[in-house]
Amino acid sequence: MKLQPSLYYSHTLINQTVVTGDYVIDATAGNGNDTSYLSSIVGSKGRVYSFDIQSAAINNTKKLLSERKQLDNVTLYNCGHENIGKLIKEKITCAIFNLGYLPGQDTNKNIITHSDTTLRAIKACLKLLKKNGLVIIVLYYGHPGGQQEKNDVINFASKLNQKFFTVLKYQFINQINEPPILIAIQKKKDEFI
């Protein structure tokens, strides 16, 4: 078996964490792949809250979910993920972030995620997490602005109090083309942070 690239490893971690009936967040809907994957796991009694600031992303996600008959347990928000704290009240077992820009040839690569809104969204998700729940962040950073966001996210995560969180960095270190880095933050206690 091949060592799993970060994107695949994010699904392995989701699969080990999320079960039927859970509430979960896709903080960057993109083309809908993670939303669809989460929808298939949480089933009819669970729910996926899926955010994207770009309407192209929300449309792509809606199309994919429609084709796969998965719209029933997904709520799509066409707004930035910095609104998660305001909009979501349920406790969650998982939130996933794919940071960078919307994948695909036709999309606007000038629209990228930014540290300030990203960190606000991550903090909101950490508050909503149940014990042993995971915030998973896949960091693409080859684009302009990507290095800054990567550094800010890793710096934030590495300072989280180890009494409350465990932070894993999963990274391929001999690749020229800056493959994505995965950060997984697991909550150790149910109490408020």
Add this chain to the structure above:
Amino acid sequence: MKLQPSLYYSHTLINQTVVTGDYVIDATAGNGNDTSYLSSIVGSKGRVYSFDIQSAAINNTKKLLSERKQLDNVTLYNCGHENIGKLIKEKITCAIFNLGYLPGQDTNKNIITHSDTTLRAIKACLKLLKKNGLVIIVLYYGHPGGQQEKNDVINFASKLNQKFFTVLKYQFINQINEPPILIAIQKKKDEFI
């Protein structure tokens, strides 16, 4: 499920890679736990070559294997792992290194692994690896000399040519007590390096 500490994750990777009949190396027998785990997987048609420079480690390993009736498919070498290149000729699917010192209260913590012999052993194992085989290195570095060895191993691994190897670093980044870092090197091609 909890995020797996590096030591457990090394067993997950072994489990995904090693099958019955394989030849494998435990480059740091220590108290014999990895040798025993590998022995249970490779079975009677495979073989574990297990090295340790300390006779206390070889004795502990022999005792554990004897209790578990696992001596038949293990060859124990009471010498430094820098001799791997000279002593082992078979192609292997996995080699595991636990770098630092022999765990346990009664052992001599002055006897630690060192960069020069460690790197010689890692290079020998990389040559012996089959395609998709893994060299797994669990780096303990809290002891004197540990930081230097850690830096040397990571520096070496991060410079391996991506045409021939994929190098994963699996690390917990918000812990005060320097938990071990796992490095996994996977060979991508069968040819000699």
